[in-house]
Amino acid sequence: MKLITAIIKPFKLDDVKAAIEHAGITGMTVSEASGYGRQRGHTEVYRGAEYRIDLVPKVRIELVVDDSQVDDLLDRIVDAARTDRIGDGKIWVTTLDDVVRVRTGEHGPGAI
Amino acid sequence: MTVNSGDTAWVIMSGALVLLMTPGLALFYGGMVRAKSVINMMLMSLISITVVSVLWALFGYSLAFGHGSQWLGPLHLGGLGDLVRTLTDNGGTQPVPALAFAMFQLTFAIVTVALVSGAIADRARFAAWTVFAALWCTIVYLPVAHWVFDLGQVTAGRVTGEGVLAAHGLLDFAGGTAVEVNAGIAGLALAIVLGPRVGFRREPMRPHSIPLVVIGVGLLWFGWFGFNAGSALGANGLAAVVLLNTQLAGAAGIGGWLLVERWRDGRPTGLGAASGAVAGLVAITPACGYITPTASLAVGAVAGVLSAFAIGLKYRFAVDDSLDLVGVHFVGGVWGTLAIGLFATRVVNPAGGDGLFHGGGTGLLGHQAVGVLAVLAYSFVATTLIARLIDRTIGFRIPRDAEVEGVDFTEHAETAYELDTRTGSGSFLAGHHTPGGRA
Numbered sequence: 001m002k003l004i005t006a007i008i009k010p011f012k013l014d015d016v017k018a019a020i021e022h023a024g025i026t027g028m029t030v031s032e033a034s035g036y037g038r039q040r041g042h043t044e045v046y047r048g049a050e051y052r053i054d055l056v057p058k059v060r061i062e063l064v065v066d067d068s069q070v071d072d073l074l075d076r077i078v079d080a081a082r083t084d085r086i087g088d089g090k091i092w093v094t095t096l097d098d099v100v101r102v103r104t105g106e107h108g109p110g111a112i
Numbered sequence: 113m114t115v116n117s118g119d120t121a122w123v124i125m126s127g128a129l130v131l132l133m134t135p136g137l138a139l140f141y142g143g144m145v146r147a148k149s150v151i152n153m154m155l156m157s158l159i160s161i162t163v164v165s166v167l168w169a170l171f172g173y174s175l176a177f178g179h180g181s182q183w184l185g186p187l188h189l190g191g192l193g194d195l196v197r198t199l200t201d202n203g204g205t206q207p208v209p210a211l212a213f214a215m216f217q218l219t220f221a222i223v224t225v226a227l228v229s230g231a232i233a234d235r236a237r238f239a240a241w242t243v244f245a246a247l248w249c250t251i252v253y254l255p256v257a258h259w260v261f262d263l264g265q266v267t268a269g270r271v272t273g274e275g276v277l278a279a280h281g282l283l284d285f286a287g288g289t290a291v292e293v294n295a296g297i298a299g300l301a302l303a304i305v306l307g308p309r310v311g312f313r314r315e316p317m318r319p320h321s322i323p324l325v326v327i328g329v330g331l332l333w334f335g336w337f338g339f340n341a342g343s344a345l346g347a348n349g350l351a352a353v354v355l356l357n358t359q360l361a362g363a364a365g366i367g368g369w370l371l372v373e374r375w376r377d378g379r380p381t382g383l384g385a386a387s388g389a390v391a392g393l394v395a396i397t398p399a400c401g402y403i404t405p406t407a408s409l410a411v412g413a414v415a416g417v418l419s420a421f422a423i424g425l426k427y428r429f430a431v432d433d434s435l436d437l438v439g440v441h442f443v444g445g446v447w448g449t450l451a452i453g454l455f456a457t458r459v460v461n462p463a464g465g466d467g468l469f470h471g472g473g474t475g476l477l478g479h480q481a482v483g484v485l486a487v488l489a490y491s492f493v494a495t496t497l498i499a500r501l502i503d504r505t506i507g508f509r510i511p512r513d514a515e516v517e518g519v520d521f522t523e524h525a526e527t528a529y530e531l532d533t534r535t536g537s538g539s540f541l542a543g544h545h546t547p548g549g550r551a
Contacts, residue, residue, distance in 0.1 A: 044318065045377045047387060047423045047436060051316035 019080035119346035126342025130219035136331025143324030148518025156229035203263035204345025230435030231299030282483035288398025292445025299437025305499035308432030361412030365392020368416025391419035394444030402464035407455035453477025
């Protein structure tokens, strides 16, 4: 079992969500995030004063999936989220020890 | 003398219009500060309504508009009750009830005091600001209003009892000097006494809501029609040209500011448009009753350009004039007052004058400059003394920790926005506050 965490541009959420649904994944957790990578934020100008805003808005998607689904999903997410411009985001994969479905108490891959 | 119901109705209505400018200013200023200090910013405007209204009834109107010396009206502590059946004209063509005029001018005093608060965003003790509002209104605004706005009485064709600057030939239709230069330079003095905010010139201090700024500027603009056209003190041809001039200068101010932004910063901004409107409206305030509509377009556009450049000066001089009292109100007020010396024509207002461009020579320009310098010098010195007195006695600034946490919470125990939809993030304590009780 793996946890896929994808940090993407907010306006790409709908595309990525559709791509994930196409892959047959039935659930996800989405949260607002802010941060920066190599692009180091952006600049805004108010009454002539220029500010560098380090923390730019991002969306964080978290998915718990079976090992066999990981490669296919990563391809789909990358395809959907990519704009080829700086700041497109990052995806990382984490191995999970266990997963529990709260309603039934099931453990392991059956709880995904 | 009998009153003319049309004139009286317009002055009464204008008082209501101008009062709306203060809540409008609260929104304009409130949107420009960070989310942690928007309530404090708005309350500094709202408490000005209370402080100035009380002073006005007790002695303010009397000091500003009572006919005494050229420098200050007489001190009648009896309040406004004596004026119930009195009429006044104060430069208007027809008399209106003195209380309609008193209400109208009260709203000027309120918004002028409230304007000053923009220089000290995020960092003032509310009690100190309240004391400042009372002292500044009494010591600075009331005398200056008397010098500029008290146009005296006409008896047998001769004007007597004018304020000193009005008598000296200053033309200031609705307050370029008494309101804009006065509040603008007072803001600079106050910002110098209080010192810059924590993080000034280091941290980004982005306006937290441009939409609030735009709502605020809409209300200000609407109220400004009363401010300027109401100053004709009658529903007449002069009020009509003033109304149109006000509109044109505000519109041109937006254009001037946005052109500078497009050229200098690459993109026109929402805050720039709102600021440009105010710059144009500020500049036309003194000039609106003396110049043509075409000249008003020029005055407004130049004001937008000048202010768009002037707002950067505070970073160079390291003075945290937080919401640009100098860049917008002082610069716009000075420009608009001097512009009368260029553009004024008796074709618009026979009681006005002729400026440089209308064959009047430089005489009027000189009178205008003297008026600006007098108000600038008096306001800067008196404001500095008042602010230092308050700072030495009760303290003007909140502690550094409180400023970092946010003045809304530390001074008012309130936060402006509750955007969290989750429950269970706190609990109800009591239907009434129990001092020293549960915390």
